Amino acid sequence: MNTVSVKILDNLYYLGVNDRETNLFENMWPLPDGIAYNSYLITDEKTALLDTVKITKVDGFVDTLKDILGGRDLDYLVIHHMEPDHSGCVKTIMELYPNVTIVTNKKARAMMDDYFDIELDNYIEVKNGDVLDLGERKLNFVMTPMVHWPESMVSYESTDKVLFSQDIFGGYGSLNGTIFDDEMNFEFFRDDIRRYYSNIVGKYSKQAARSLEKVKALDINIICPVHGIIWRTNPDLIVDEYIRLANQVNEEGVIIAYGSMYGNTEKMADYLARFIAEEGIKNVKVYDVSKTNASYILSDIWKYNGLVLGSCTYNNSVYPMMNQLMYILKMNKLKNHVLGIFGSYGWNGGAVKELTEFASEGGTFEVAPTVVDTKGAMKEEDIENLRTLAKEIAEMVRKDDK
Numbered sequence: 001m002n003t004v005s006v007k008i009l010d011n012l013y014y015l016g017v018n019d020r021e022t023n024l025f026e027n028m029w030p031l032p033d034g035i036a037y038n039s040y041l042i043t044d045e046k047t048a049l050l051d052t053v054k055i056t057k058v059d060g061f062v063d064t065l066k067d068i069l070g071g072r073d074l075d076y077l078v079i080h081h082m083e084p085d086h087s088g089c090v091k092t093i094m095e096l097y098p099n100v101t102i103v104t105n106k107k108a109r110a111m112m113d114d115y116f117d118i119e120l121d122n123y124i125e126v127k128n129g130d131v132l133d134l135g136e137r138k139l140n141f142v143m144t145p146m147v148h149w150p151e152s153m154v155s156y157e158s159t160d161k162v163l164f165s166q167d168i169f170g171g172y173g174s175l176n177g178t179i180f181d182d183e184m185n186f187e188f189f190r191d192d193i194r195r196y197y198s199n200i201v202g203k204y205s206k207q208a209a210r211s212l213e214k215v216k217a218l219d220i221n222i223i224c225p226v227h228g229i230i231w232r233t234n235p236d237l238i239v240d241e242y243i244r245l246a247n248q249v250n251e252e253g254v255i256i257a258y259g260s261m262y263g264n265t266e267k268m269a270d271y272l273a274r275f276i277a278e279e280g281i282k283n284v285k286v287y288d289v290s291k292t293n294a295s296y297i298l299s300d301i302w303k304y305n306g307l308v309l310g311s312c313t314y315n316n317s318v319y320p321m322m323n324q325l326m327y328i329l330k331m332n333k334l335k336n337h338v339l340g341i342f343g344s345y346g347w348n349g350g351a352v353k354e355l356t357e358f359a360s361e362g363g364t365f366e367v368a369p370t371v372v373d374t375k376g377a378m379k380e381e382d383i384e385n386l387r388t389l390a391k392e393i394a395e396m397v398r399k400d401d402k
């Protein structure tokens with residue numbers, strides 16, 4: 001069994017599943033510390049299960065659910081979001097509780113047809129502002145399209161002011177005994193929150209910012225997301241953090257990401273990093289795109305306001321691993337960033353040309369004017385050009401001048 005239940009309030013329970021087996025979330029984002037899938041159960045005059053968990057965790061999840069219900073039937077299954085890490089056990093729950101009424105919105109209902117081969121006899125369709133009365137508690141539904149999927153919605157329990165926020169306010173990482181925000185140091189979890197946000201929600205930041213405005217307007221005591229910890233003591237902390245992430249509010253610092261085959265471009269990255277540090281920028285990180293998964297690079301790019309991309313030329317083009325990073329960055333519609341470019345080539349160029357195209361298509365950048373494109377190994381002139389590039393970048397990212 002791999003499910004924990006914790007009472008949050010009278011008749012409100014957390015059913016948590018830790019997944020430390022999955023290596024890659026969505027089969028692409030590393031999970032070195034696992035991930036938690038959270039589900040919630042309200043046992044009022046009516047019983048309501050709010051979301052489920054990934055199918056791989058069904059056995060423990062169902063055992064815990066039965067324990068808490070103590071022989072009661074399940075009246076409602078509320079589906080806030082249809083991604084399979086939360087809807088994975090819907091079919092099982094419907095088979096186990098044939099009288100259950102599914103509560104979701106029109107788009108999620110259509111997705112249920114797409115994902116599951118099931119008849120839906122008992123169904124309540126909700127839209128923005130609708131209320132589900134459970135007795136003492138009432139769930140008010142708020143649509144949050146594209147955070148994370150088009151059908152995503154949250155519900156607000158108005159009696160105890162609890163927000164069931166699905167993916168919003170989540171983070172990577174299993175919950176290691178600490179379930180609530182007052183049981184965990186925020187800084188311990190903060191990088192996992194930013195990496196999750198930038199990897200999963202980043203592309204939809206515009207929509208996220210809109211949804212977060214709706215959420216910010218609610219009077220919230222407790223936030224119950226489907227990943228990560230429950231915020232019962234300082235919910236404003238995570239709301240404000242998410243608002244910063246959605247608006248790409250970043251700190252002074254520079255990420256240098258390079259692709260290099262035989263070390264020439266790598267050497268340029270190291271020189272540039274040193275020159276930027278000499279300009280007084282204290283947060284400088286260098287990443288080899290062949291070594292570090294884009295998940296981490298993207299997360300740090302989200303954190304800092306300076307980005308420098310360097311690539312060797314490979315088959316007259318940008319290095320393939322750099323191309324992958326550029327593709328991911330382009331999807332995420334970066335803004336509030338300074339961009340610098342450098343590269344190298346053996347006999348004829350290509351990488352810097354594509355990096356320059358990225359500067360105009362890959363996001364909204366303030367681009368450093370000096371571009372360094374080296375033939376073969378660096379010469380004295382290239383080193384001086386890198387020094388100039390470093391000065392420009394440092395000047396552009398420095399926050400205390402602005």
Ligand code: FEO
Binds near residue numbers: 226
């Ligand atoms: Fe946690 Fe979008 O699913």
